[in-house]
Amino acid sequence: MTKEEIIQPENLVYAKPTLMNEVGMHYCPGCSHGVVHKLIAEIIEEMGMEEKTIAICPVGCAVFAYRYIDVDWLEAAHGRAPALATACKRMWQDRLVFTYQGDGDLACIGACETIHALNRGEKITIIFINNAIYGMTGGQMAPTTLLGMKTSTCPYGRTPELHGYPLNMTDMAATLEGTAFVSRQSVHTVAAIRKAKKAIRHAFENSMNGKGSNLVEIVSSCNSGWKASPVKANEWMEENMFKYYHLGDLKDI
Amino acid sequence: MIEENVELMKGNEAIAHAAIRCGCDGYFGYPITPQSEVLETLSELKPWETSGMVVLQAESEVAAINMLYGGGGSGKRVMTSSSSPGVALMQEGISYMAAAEIPALIVNVQRGGPGLGTIQPSQSDYRQATVGGGNGDYNVIVLAPNSVQEMADFVDLAFELAFKYRNPTMILSDGVIGQMMEKVVLPPIKPRRTEEEIAAECPWAVNGHGLKHRKPNILTSLEMDPHVMEQRNLDMQKKYATIRETEVRYEEYLCDDADYLLVAFGCVARMGKEAVDTLRREGIKAGLFRPITLWPFPEEQLHHLAGRLKGILVPEMNAGQMIYDVRLAVEGQTPIKHFGRIGGVVPTPDEIILSLKQQFIP
Ligand SMILES: Cc1ncc(C[n+]2csc(CCOP(=O)(O)OP(=O)(O)O)c2C)c(N)n1
Ligand code: SF4
Ligand SMILES: [Mg+2]
Numbered sequence: 001m002t003k004e005e006i007i008q009p010e011n012l013v014y015a016k017p018t019l020m021n022e023v024g025m026h027y028c029p030g031c032s033h034g035v036v037h038k039l040i041a042e043i044i045e046e047m048g049m050e051e052k053t054i055a056i057c058p059v060g061c062a063v064f065a066y067r068y069i070d071v072d073w074l075e076a077a078h079g080r081a082p083a084l085a086t087a088c089k090r091m092w093q094d095r096l097v098f099t100y101q102g103d104g105d106l107a108c109i110g111a112c113e114t115i116h117a118l119n120r121g122e123k124i125t126i127i128f129i130n131n132a133i134y135g136m137t138g139g140q141m142a143p144t145t146l147l148g149m150k151t152s153t154c155p156y157g158r159t160p161e162l163h164g165y166p167l168n169m170t171d172m173a174a175t176l177e178g179t180a181f182v183s184r185q186s187v188h189t190v191a192a193i194r195k196a197k198k199a200i201r202h203a204f205e206n207s208m209n210g211k212g213s214n215l216v217e218i219v220s221s222c223n224s225g226w227k228a229s230p231v232k233a234n235e236w237m238e239e240n241m242f243k244y245y246h247l248g249d250l251k252d253i
Numbered sequence: 254m255i256e257e258n259v260e261l262m263k264g265n266e267a268i269a270h271a272a273i274r275c276g277c278d279g280y281f282g283y284p285i286t287p288q289s290e291v292l293e294t295l296s297e298l299k300p301w302e303t304s305g306m307v308v309l310q311a312e313s314e315v316a317a318i319n320m321l322y323g324g325g326g327s328g329k330r331v332m333t334s335s336s337s338p339g340v341a342l343m344q345e346g347i348s349y350m351a352a353a354e355i356p357a358l359i360v361n362v363q364r365g366g367p368g369l370g371t372i373q374p375s376q377s378d379y380r381q382a383t384v385g386g387g388n389g390d391y392n393v394i395v396l397a398p399n400s401v402q403e404m405a406d407f408v409d410l411a412f413e414l415a416f417k418y419r420n421p422t423m424i425l426s427d428g429v430i431g432q433m434m435e436k437v438v439l440p441p442i443k444p445r446r447t448e449e450e451i452a453a454e455c456p457w458a459v460n461g462h463g464l465k466h467r468k469p470n471i472l473t474s475l476e477m478d479p480h481v482m483e484q485r486n487l488d489m490q491k492k493y494a495t496i497r498e499t500e501v502r503y504e505e506y507l508c509d510d511a512d513y514l515l516v517a518f519g520c521v522a523r524m525g526k527e528a529v530d531t532l533r534r535e536g537i538k539a540g541l542f543r544p545i546t547l548w549p550f551p552e553e554q555l556h557h558l559a560g561r562l563k564g565i566l567v568p569e570m571n572a573g574q575m576i577y578d579v580r581l582a583v584e585g586q587t588p589i590k591h592f593g594r595i596g597g598v599v600p601t602p603d604e605i606i607l608s609l610k611q612q613f614i615p
Contacts, residue, residue: 051464054327066471072459074326075473076319077349083316084323090307091279091329092460113319116312 017041019070030230032220035187039197041069049096054088056081060102061135079110082117085124098125103144104134107169121178121212125203131222139225143167170217174250180212182251186219188234219245258438264430267405267437269294275409276443278329279307281320286372287428288362291334314339318346325357326472328451328458330412334360337378348387352474356415360424362431365597373597374428379574382425383548392493394422395547397518401435429520502545511540512563516579518544521568527602552582559583564613568592568605
């Protein structure tokens, strides 16, 4: 069989989503951000929401998300994305409104906006990339940094006495009456990617059906921040992150 | 004679009524004295059942201003109101909105500071409003009403300017104008814009409309290439120059033959007018110059008046803020003195008269 014979529409098993731009990504090789971007692009396309999407990106490594997914984007100030999303959704009720935020953005500087948007039951989806570190600024401690984990601002490891405890925003979100769907996923294996896609799609559909607010956490690796190879970073994530941040659906009403 | 459609209400209430009438799409705010009546009045009027306007009590002023970032960025007419400590919290958002060129209306019913200060009236946020309170080189269009009528009229004007220039616009009021009751004729009712109308007026807006036939709209304040960023800044400065040329507003009262000029804005301009009348009765030729746009400041207009004056008094409810703009405009042509009451104290016309006499007429 020749190459030409194989490249036929009926043999197609995978294609790049048309909403993904033809530009090189600025993410480090092995970073989870790119995989989640792809899932979002696929889902928007599958739902036919290209002309009805308002996407909001954070301050953090995903600050340039607007370069990669070809929909309309607002770039929020650090932590404020849920406030932007609140107004957009309330005034454009037929739109798919989602935010995409890192753990520093969502769980620290924007904790107030995040909790209140979720608790008000805003009909939005929050995609939460939890890599337990400040990736963009070069690997400082995040509210989600695990105990014992070393970062540039806790170089001897995080301790409760000096730094307090890791903040589990997703568990907290599941206790809020305003949330409809709260899930924690990862994208480190093909099976995990499939599950994550299902969760994001469910969240997006929920937000269009007016059920309440939706939060999908993606436990992610940051090989640059963690100073590990992509493979080692994934292993470390499975061994350490999943023990503290349990995967699965926490709430689905 | 019975005047038609005349109502009696507070300045803050007038803001709320005017917002609904001029087709505002959303109000987002957090309670603070002396302006909570704006949110309270809107909540009572329930515009979501009539015009469809959204009214939301935000979790903080930080959230409220960022709701404006989202709402304005999606092409909607959105507004917030607050008082000084709350507006201080909004500065980050205002800077981002100026940078991303997002239109919206911010109302500041000023109270005395610094810090928690007092709930009494003040004008001590003048420089924060006109010079920029957030980071970076930017300007906000600032309108200063001196009556309940102007509170009502400036809402629509502020939205028109905000969308014309894609720039945040502020109504800089104070606790006197916000709280006092006065006769007002409310503006005519304008329907909220349809999606098609928004698409036509705001082709830049982030709402997905017609995406398949255009490039995606991206509103961001970020640019990593310093040369591109410099160009963006230069473009903004060009816009500000156009606003300076086109949008200056002011009021003159007996300025033509005046020897002494009072330059005052907001509620102090009302005391100033009374002071001018009294001084004129005493044979002293006084006049009043009232900037209505604080940014852009009526620089040229004041410059032309200044040459033949014996002196200018700038009465303000602050420790001397607008006086810097007056000095820049006048460029040394005539002496300029300040009279300030601070910390929430409102000056009387008599005090203004006394200050003018003491400082200029020995
Ligand atoms: C008000 C403000 N404070 C601080 C910063 C600097 N800053 C940029 S990104 C970032 C942390 C981002 O971390 P996270 O949200 O976890 O995203 P990641 O890069 O890990 O994906 C910080 C502190 C900023 N841009 N704005
Ligand atoms: S620093 Fe971390 S989060 Fe940022 S792109 Fe690199 S791997 Fe991803
Ligand atoms: Mg992070």
